Amino acid sequence: MYKTDVVVVGAGAAGIGAALTLVDAGQKVILLEKGNKFGGAGMFGAQGLFAVESRLQKEAGVSYSVKDAYHDLVDYAHYRVDLKTVKKIVEYSASTIDWLQKHGLKTELVNNTQEVHQKNLQTYHQYIDKFTGFSHLIEHLEKEHGILLTETSGEKILLDTDGQVSGVQVLHQGKTEEILCKAVIIADGGFIGDQQLVKEYLEINYENLYSMGERKATGDGLKMLENIGADTKQPHLFENHAASVISKDNLKWHNNSIFSLTNIPLLWINSRGQRFVNEDICYDFALWGNVTYKAGGFYYYLLDEKLVSFLTKNSLDWTDSFERTFKTLAHEPMTYKIGPFNNLKADLNEAIEQKTGWIGNSIADLAEKINVSSTVLENTIKSYNNLVKAGKDSEFYKADQFMKFSLKKEPFYAIKACSTTLGTLGGVQVDDNFNVLDKNGEVMQSVFAVGNTAATNMFADSYPTIEGLSCAFAWNSGRIAGETAVNLVHKN
Template sequence: MTDIKTDILVVGAGASGIGAALSAAEKGASVVLLEKGDKFGGAGMFGAQGLFAAGSELQKENNIDYSPKDAYQEMMNYTHYRSNTRLTRAIINKSADTISWLSKNGLETELVNNTQEVHQNHPRVYHQYIDKFNGFQKLIDKFISNGGRLFTKTVIKKFNYTDGNIVNVVIDKDGHESTIYCQKIIFSDGGFVGNSEMVDKYLQISSKNLFSMGERKATGDGIRILAELGADTSGMGVFENHAASVVSNTDPKWHNDTIFTLTNLPFLWLNRNGERFVNEDICYDFALWGNITYTNGGYYYFILDQNTIDYLKSNQLDWTNSFERTFTTLAHTPVTHVVGPFPNIESDIQESIDKGATVVGKDVSELSKYLGCNPDTVNRNLNEYNKIISDNNDSDFGKSTEFLKFPVSKGPFYAIKAQSTTLGTIGGVSVNDNLQALDKNGRVIKNVYATGNNASGMYDTSYPTLEGISCAFAWNSGRLAGESAKATLNK
């Protein structure tokens, strides 16, 4: 490769990077887009199925009365005003236009029911991609038709920055180095969930109890460069907690449909001390479910006794698999609101035992021993829960009576470990409402931007319950950064 001159360099070709690159290119800037992997799209394409918006044309057409003002207030109430108000306002105010902008450029969306059971009474905000892979390709085609250049399998080797100006950027593509000369740089490479060292540094639980569904190649490269420039990293450490998963430490690709479904139901949960700690129907809100798992050390056990196993083997249960609506929304099929029966439940549980995800005890004492818990504590909590079932009233945590169905009284007892799950890091460096990176004194680091999971400020300590908001943050932060970078060229 020969040396390259461009107005704007965007690092990372996920949703925020594509949003930044295309927004700048269509307004006349020359743009180079770098991608570490061999494919564009990132988590915004391979992971997400859609995004949040407030006040979109699709919502108006469907008589959904949910304005940017409503969304802003809901977000600020959720974060208790411990987030960046100007950034939050900018992202939400941009969201409706982004739905139209995506459609104009080839990625259509449709307004669907909110994908989680507990959010059905909330105004519809989830704009699901239509034909997303072809749609993303059309966005890239539009970027290239506007003069943009995309380089895959390319990483930054050196970033030379002096007195507020980018001197040059040395890149490596397929083992060949070259130099890029640019005025502006936008770091959009997805946070650091793929960097185990950084995750261990900022995680508040043991990383062995974190199951990551995030982008593995998001290894914090951009954040590292930003930190070297003096960017404020005080917002690091916020993870997109999302439900809980049963995983095998010996076989990370293991999946069992029965165990997966059982994890998504509100049975009895005990924490690492053998105590019940929450109304288990929290599993119907993925963000809150993820948060309570995280704050209890990153894992819990859901407990089944032999009577429950026998029942589930031959009976249908009139509960909803908490993930079923997500899958049926994608497929445009109705929710069944039933699960089971599970005729192979015994062999499925044996498989989870073999994979190290489940322990079984013939009585409470043996179960407690395997869990490493005080048997008196476990026994007391089981007795208290059984009384709750008998009274049909959860006076401890307020679990809905429809789920007070299964006492835990007959051995053997099965404890299945559910671990904290993340979709990625959502804490990065501080930015303003133009997504310009800020130093520790809140001053702009000239000509440098951070978007998507490289930027902090939209959240306080966790992912909010507004569906699709992190993907919306990616697209909208990218667009805002691209537009700002173009508008301030030569300034």
């Protein structure tokens, strides 16, 4: 049996942030990690985080203030957020960049990683050598006598006869054990890995959702908190992020040309065979993800034989929406080109074999293959062709440069792109210090929730378009909860 001051459940960004804050204040901490590797989505998924008024920004002459960021965030959410939480996260963000560097994880200020955000002021702080950096964080934890237990999941928060936290029941390498403690911080990343919970809160067919989230995040923390009376009936959101072509038979399947063509503004149609958006929305990942989710979780992008022939032989002066993300990470220059795709016919056939692509010898034939009205699809394509001929998208106002390809020559192809999520946002209700609240809105002493387990106090109906914000929320909420727990433990 272990005994400590605070147990932190989950060794991702939020959990590590809390644990390091505690050991730096001289508290005894045990950090639990369900898997055999620490880091979670904060390391394996993220490449950096948002911050304002950081030292790096001041050195670069970036004049984007806490006040500016605060207004942008609350305006985006139409004030349906907790204003104290928003302000506190933004206020902490700059010091967190220095704090991470002090503990061994360096960052660099880079251009925003999405093409549509290039005119926005720089706020994205990209990790430098993130895997080594995260290792330094854990080394610091252990140097300060903190304990990391891997292959250990939280099962139950233990309360004494007065209803105060007395410990945590855990499953450690297959064995049920108890850790005695004075406080608990839940930082286990939400519930994207729990299929039943996802289905409960999802507004689309589960079959149309592709998750890039942490599979180990199965809602354990939410269940633990619910069992002691916490308010878990808060809005649960999905961090919608772009759209992906996937094979349900082989989730590891990837085809470079099919993936790249998903990332440019060709003609998209919804499940009714209708156009539904200005397709250049693909250059903003959050909005692209939102519109895909709103469309029912998927859409098709269309090609005809003439376009396939062109792309097989020629490059296109359009930007792959993900190019800047990858080029920024690798410190390489942009190409602003896509293609040529020398084996595009074979790649399309591969997509068809994977049941994520369809071919029709006519528009009516394709409509039958993808189960939409042939009349509707024919009218959609006819209307779009007229817009291309005019060179203006008077329907949804896609930029003129993308009104280039009409669809007239058979065969016709449809590729299905599905709603993609980076994880769940929100869960248990908390205050601005990340104390967990009960169903009456009262603080539950010695219990905290951070990161994706905490309520969506910064996000209303969707994730904002500011890059790196969920990772910043994780690090900063962890630090804030850690500081609050320090004061609480001292009192006890």
